Amino acid sequence: MLKIARIFQIVERVQSAQLQRFLSTAPVLCGKTVQARAVAEKKPAPEEDLSFVMNVFKGQVESTQIFPFPKTLTEEQRETLEMMIDPTQKFFEEVNDPDKNDALEKVADESLKGLWELGAFTLQVPQDLGGLGLNNTQYARLVEIVGANDLGVGIVLGAHQSIGFKGILLFGNKEQKEKYLPRVSSGEFAAFCLTEPSSGSDAGSIKTRAVLSEDGKHYILNGSKIWISNGGLAEIMTVFAQTPVQDPKTGKTIDKVTAFIVERSFGGVTNGPPEKKMGIKCSNTAEVYYDNVPIPVENVLGGVGNGFKVAMNILNNGRFGMAAALSGTMKTCIKKAVDFATQRTQFGQRIDNFGGIQEKIAKMSMLQYVTESMAYMISGNMDSGSKHYHLEAAISKCFASEAAWYVCDEAIQIMGGMGFMKHTGLERIMRDLRIFRIFEGTNDILRLFVALTGIQYAGASLRELQQAFKNPAANLGLIFGEASKRVVRKVGLSSPPAIEHLVHRDLVGAATMLAKEIDSFGQTIEMILIKYGKGIVNEQFILNRIANATFDIFSSAVALSRASMALSENSDTATHEKLMAQAWTLEAMDRVKINLQYILRGQNLDNFQKMSAISKNVCTAGGVVQLNPLKI
Structure with a gap:
């Protein structure tokens, strides 16, 4: 009993007044979490979350979906894929002309026909x-x-299947699938219609409405959507609208978003002219208008009032495809840069012998490697039945879009004036790439999504600890575990989570660095929760740096996993992959350290306030505040 009493004394000291303040407000930040409800109502614990990224916020390693690198293709699936690769590559080499599509501002008829x-x-x-x-x-x-060949065509294809009819695949009932999937497979275009003039990242604020008709057979849809890919082509659309729904708790009627399958042939569906865009010019982007469109009630997708869930799942489910596409784009940029660097001679040497060029090519190659690895890790986990990949998919979208922009920009730089010329193709690729950081969830919003979702998960654990203290005798295991973890951390005896046994022996050093930063990251998240409580939702300077640290941790784990697979299989490129994984992890862990320091150091927090004040001054002035130094 004395030992137990001693542990409680230690725990009480560790649980500072700040922690107690956070715990008291945790339900506001986290909602009444599933974990808290399970403890309070004595329900079975919820399904364990196998997301690597989610668990990193607790300073823990959940290795199930990371190590070993997933290999999910059966022999038959591999053979099917191999049969499709050559015709696809041949089509893009011999039939599709990306420059022609760009100039026409539409996919050429012969290309469109060939793609179908x-x-x-x-x-x-x-x-x-x-x-x-x-x-x-x-x-x-x-x-x-x-x-690798034409991002504009990629958008036409992706808008159709990655998001356009994906909702029917994910949420459609048997009748909806049998009615619509054969049609979108035989020449009828699909589109995903969510964004509105006054509703971008805030999808819940859409104004388009659908009201049940008096006879109860149709919803009458009115409103408009903006920047819809395939908007001028689509016959079948997944449309999101506010609908009146009775709240089961209060009995009051409230508006909730519902997803509908809408056909242009229903009547009342029109569209504006194709938008003039910076890039992806061959994709059709248009406003779509709905004027008293009658939608049969059987065309509700995923249930009335569940539209936000449907939309988010569609977007989450398709984001890995963006990483896959952009890893191909990066390959093209790297090849163009390398072909130039290995032929261009300056100062008596080929320029690929210069350290400055070597560093560019190495970083470009590492970014492509990590992006490609993310795409196939996430797709592999999805094929294995995982439901815990939403944060990883969001990271892959942000990482890929920013990496591809960097790689294209550096390829242009390596090629100098030649890279700036239109005929090299990089000018078009750069224009096409710019949209990827904006659509299907802006990178800015996805960073906040990753940070706040992870923080909420970590906060739920602290909330669970508070619940355990209400009945300590029944929760000694949880209390002892948390107490011992905090005590050894206080006296500097804590050890980071183990990763070394999960990687190839040649990568143990890099894995040790990663494990150490995961431990530091988890501690930092706990301190942030204690300090800010529910107010963390308003600290975007901090949240962005948390997200960036998360990106570096996840990307390093992915690279180490893939390189370990190559080393274990003794593949021809194993040594090269090992070098990339080691170099990437070292630089990424340095960035993690810097971001965590920025979050915790007073002078950096004060600098965030300075930047906030600068921004407010500029916005108040309507532009640059200071006068020209000449004062004229």
């Missing part, structure tokens, strides 16, 4: 409904080829 004949618009539709029935990994490999 290839089955490129129906890669994941089940075979019995007219598609090719590919899994996510097979899809990723073919999308990579598209991204």
Whole structure:
């Protein structure tokens, strides 16, 4: 009993007044979490979250979906994919002309026809409904080829199947799938219609409405959508609208978003002219208008009032495809840069012998390697049935879009004036790339999503600890575990989570660095929760740096996993992959340290306030505040 009393005394000291303040407000930040409800209501614990990223916020390593690197293709699936790769590559080399598409500002007729004949618009539709029935990994490999050749075509394809009819695949009932999937597989375009003029990242604020008709047979849809890819082409659309729904708790009628399958042939559906854009010019982007469109009640997708869930799942489910496509784009940029660098001679040497050029090529190659690895890790986990990949998918979208921009920019720099010339193709690629950091969830919003979702998960653990203290006798295991963890941390005896046994022996050093920073990251998240409580939702300077640290941790784990697979299999490129994983992890862990310091150091927090004040001054002035130094 004395030992138990001593542990409680230690725990009480460790649980500072700040921690207690956080715990008292945790439900406000985290909602009444599933974990807290399970403790309070004595329900069975919820399903364990296997997300690597989610658990990093607790300073823990959940290795299930990371190590070993997933290999999910059966022999038959591999053979099917191999048969499709050559025709796809041949099509983009011999039929599709990206420069012609860009100049026409539409996909040339012969290319569009050829894409339908290839089955490129129906890669994941089940075979019995007219598609090719590919899994996510097979899809990723073919999308990579598209991204390597024509991102504009990639958007036409992706808007159709990655988001356009994806909701029917994910949420459609048997009748909806049998009615619509054969149609989107045989020439009818699909589109995803969410964004509105006054509703971008805040999807819940859409104004388009659908009201049940008096006879209860139709919803009458009114409103408009903006910047809809395939908006001028689509016959079948997934449309999101506010609908009146009775709140089961209060009995009051409230508005909730509902998803609908809408056909242009229903009547009342029109669109504006194609938008003039910086890039992806061959993709059709248009406003779409709905004027008293009658939608049969059986065309509700995923249930009335569940539209936000439907939209988020569609976007989450397709984001890995963006990483796959952009890994292909990066390959193209790297090849152009390398072809130039190995032929260009300056100062008596080929320029690929200069350290400055070598550093550029090395970083470009590492970014491509990590992006490609993320795409196939996520698709592999999805094919294995994982439901815990949403943060990883969001990271892959942000990482890929920023990495591809950097790689293209550096390729242009390596090629100098030649890279700036239109005929080299990099000018078009750069214009096409810019949109990827904006659409399907802006990178800014996705960073906040990653940080706040992870923080909420970590906060739920602290909330669970508070609940345990209400009945300590029944929760000694949880209390002892948390107490011992904090005590050894206080006296400097804590050890980081173990990763070394999960990687190849040649990568143990890099894995040790990663484990140490995961431990530091978890401690930092706990301190932030204690300090800010529910107020953390308003600290975007901090949240962005948390997200950046998360990106570096996840990307390093992915690189180490893939390189370990290559080393274990003694592949031809194993040594090269080992070098990239080691170099990437070292630099990434340095960035993690810097970001965590920025979050905790007073002078950096004060600098955030300075930047906030600078921004407010500029916005108040309507532009640059200071006068020209000449004062005229």
